[in-house]
Amino acid sequence: MNPRAPALRSVGTAARPGTWAAIIVLGCGLAAAVTGCGDDGGPGTPEPEPRELVDLLREVDGVLSVEEGMAPATGYRRFDITFEQPVDHGDPDGARFAQGLTLMHRDAQAPMVLASTGYDNYLGGRLSEPAQIVAGNQIVVEHRFFGQSRPQPVDWAYLDIEQAAADHHRIAQAFASLYPAGWVSTGASKGGMTAIFHRRFYPDDVDATVAYVAPISFGVDDPRYHVFFDQLDVGSDCPERVRAFQREVLNNAEAVTAVLAQRVEGRTFDRIGGLERAVETAVVEFEWTFWQYLGLDACSTIPALPAEPATLADFLNLSGLVWVTSDAEAAALEPYYYQSFTELGYPSVPVDHLQDLLVFDYATDLLRFMPAGEIPTYDPAPMQDVADWFAGESERIVLVYGALDPWTAGALEIGAGADARDVHLMVAPSENHGANIASLDPADGEQVMDELRSWLEPFGPLPARMHAPALDLPRSLSDRVERMREQRLLRPTSRL
Template sequence: MNKIKFNFSILVFSLLIIGCKTQQQPIVVIKKASTFEKLAQIKNIVKIEKNAPVSHFDENYELWFEQPIDYSDLSKGTFRQKVLLGFENDTLPVFVELQGYGIYTEKSGELANHYKANQLTIEHRYFNNSRPENIAWNTLTIENAARDQANIISAIREVIYPTSKFITTGISKGCQTTMAHRKFFPENVDACVCYVGPLNYEREDPRVYEFLNNVGTQQERDSVFNFQELCFENRSALKKILEDTAKERGMSWEFGIEKAIDYTILEYSFAFWQWGTDSKNIPSKDATPQEIYKHLIDVVGYGFFETKAVDDLQPYFWAALTQQGIYGYQTAPFKKYIGTDEVYKFEWAFPEGVYKEYDTRPMQEIKSFLDSTAERMLFIYGEYDAWSSTAVELNKGANKRELYKFVKPKGDHTTRIKNFNKEKQQTIYDIIDSWVK
C-alpha cells in the first residue's frame, strides 16, 4: 500500500513538471492600489494625511489641494484648500459636503450617515485653514469657489469613484455654495440636497423685514419687540456689562461699544427666529439688567460683531456684501432710543480700505437657472427660520425637472430631514434614493 501511494505521488509530481515546462507562463499576482496610493496620483494634491477612522468610515483622509487664486489669471498664484475624505466603499454613493465656511467636523453628515456611504467635505476658499496670508478679495467670487469644488470632485471621482453617484449638499451658506456649484457645473454631480439656504436679491434684502413683521403669532412678535424695547430702556446698564465683559475677555468692536450694544439689540429679532427661541424664555419687564443681558447674549452671542469674530468671518461678509446678499436692521420702531430711522447696514464689515458695489446678477442668474433648466435638486427649510424670508421659490414646472422643496412647520435654522415626521422623511428619502441608485 505504501508503495502504491509513493508511485502515485511521483506520477502527479511529474505531470506538474511537464505542465509547467509546456506552458512556460509565470503566475502574476496583481495588487490592487490602496486608496492612499490612488489619491497620491492626483497631481494637484500636495499633502495627504491618513487619520483615525470616524463615524462609519473605514478610512479617513485629510487632503490639501493646490488651487488657482484666480482662474482667469493664473499668474496670481495658488492657495491650498483643505478637503476631507471619509472612505467607506468605492462603489457606494459619495455625498459632497460643500462648506460655506470652514470645515468644523470630520464626522458624517445627515446623508452620508443615513446611507452609510462615502463623504467628501470641501472647505470653502479663504476660510479657516484654506485662507491665504494676504487675500486678493476680488478673487473671492461664487464662480471661483465653484471651480475649486468642480476640480476637487472631478479628480476624486476619476481616481476613486468612477462608477459612484455623487450628491452635493450644504447648509445655510453651504446651501448657497451648493446652488452656485450646481448652476456653474450642472454635470459635475448627479443631484444635490440644500438645507436652509437663502437666495437674496439685494445687499439688504427687504423681504427679511416683511418676514419678521409676520412670522409666528402676534403675541410672539409682540414679546420679541417688547424685549428689544426693554433692552433699549436698560441700554446704559447693558453697555456697562458689555464693557466689563470686554475687558475680561479682551474683546473690541470696530464701530465702538455704543454701536455694539445697538447692533446686538437690533439683531435679536432675526436671531430669535433663526434659532427657534421659545418666547416663554424672554425675561419679563421687571427683570434685572443682568437677566436681560444674559438672555440677549444667549440668543445673539458675540460672534457677529466683535472684531476678532468679524476678522474670522471677513470672507463671509465680503461674499454677502458683494454677491450673495444679507440684510439690515430697521431702526424706525426704535427711533426714540437711537435717534435715527435709517436702516443699519453692514458696510463697516468690508476689509479695511476695500469697498465694492453689490452685484445683483449672480443671484438672479441662479434664480433663472432654478426657474428654467436646473434638475434633481431638493431644498429643506424651517418655516420660522429668519433665513426662510429669502428662501428659494420653485415654479409650477419644477417637479418635472425633479426640483422639490420641503418646509418644516415652525422649524428653525437647525431644520434637517430628521426633524420632519416619519411620513415626510420617507417621501424625502424616496426622492434621494432614486438619485443614488
C-alpha cells in the first residue's frame, strides 16, 4: 500500500515521517502550476507567482531532463522525461543509465497510474484503460535495457525482474510527493508481468494493480500451455482449419518463401539463418498467434485450400509474423529473449501435427535471438517465488485474461483467501490477448469499478461515474492487427 496514505486508510502502514509536510508544500506548488495556489496570510498578502510544472518536475530527485510535447488527450499535458537509475541497485554509487518515462499530467490531486510497458515506451502519450477510468495522471515506464533505456556498456547480468522492480520503486518514490492521491499500477502482457513483479518486491509503492493478460511460466518450453489447444472448443472447425493452413504452407514452403522474398524491403534474416528458416518459424508459431490475436473474427478469413503461394504468404504474414524474426526486430527484442531464457521462461508450442514437414529445429531457432556471446542458464526460482507470493500475500490486485488467449493457460493462481486480500481474476469471454475491463461481462466490469473506487476514494475524489471506455476496435482484421502491433501487444508465441 501507499506510504502517502492518509490516516483514514483502514488497511496498511502509517505514512513515512516527514511525508505529509512535503506533500502539503509540493502539492500546493504543483497545483499552483496548473490552477494557482492561494496564500492564506490575510488581506493584503501578495499571492505568490505560480510555479511552472516543468520546473517542479526538473527538481524531482533523479530527473535528468524534461521536455513538454503534444498531448493527444484533451485536458492533459505531456512531458517526456529521462530519469537516472543505477545499473545495479545493489551498488547505487556505481554505473548509471537514463530511463525513459512519459508523464501525462491532468491534475495534481487526481490518482496516478504507473504504467509498465515491459518493452520500449510504446504507449507514449496514450492513456491506459485504468487512467481513463479514474481520470488520472499517468507515468509510462520504459523497461530497462529496452528502447532508449539501455545502459552502455551493456552488462546483461543486471537485466532481471528485481532490478526492474527497483527501477519502478525509485520512480514511485520520486514522484509520490508531487502526486499525493492514490496510485494504481498497470500493464498488459509483459507489462502486466512487470507490474506484478514490482508489487512482489515493493508491495507498498502503489494502492492497487490492474494487470492484463499477464501469464507466469515455469521453465523454458513450459508444457502447461498445451492445455489450451487440447481443450479448445469454439463450436466450429476453425482449429482444424488453422492447422490445415499451417501444413499447406509447409508443403509449399519454397514457393511461399519466394513470394515473401519479393516483399522484404531491405529486411535481412542472417541471425535466424535465412528467410527460409524465418518462414518455417512463422508457420510453427502461427497457430498460437492466430488464437492470441486474430481469433474467432478471423476464422472466416482463413484461405480455402489449396491456395496460391501469394495467398498463403499474405495470410501467414498478416501479423508480420515473418518480419518479426528479421535482424532489426530481433536486435530490438534481445532483452526479451534474454529474460525469457534466464528468468521468465516461455511456453511449449504444439508441433506434433507439423513434425513430419519440418526441416529446421525450432528450439535452436529461438536460441539464435539471444544477445551475442550470452549462453543462457534458466533459473526457476524467481517465477516460483512470484507465484508463491501472489497466491498467499498479494493484495488489491485485479487480473484480466481472455478466454481465447493461449497465455491464459499460464494465468497466475490467486490462492486461498483471495477475496479477503482483494485479489480477483476476471476472464473476458470470447476475448484473446487484447482482453480488458471493457470486454468483461457487465457484472464483472462493475465489480472492478467498485474495487477501484474502494481502493482509491480514501485519497481524494474520483469521477462521479467511473466506467470502462467503450471498446474501439478497428472494423477490418488487418486494421485490428496493425493496432495491436502499434501497441506492442503483438508478440508471436514466446514473445509476449
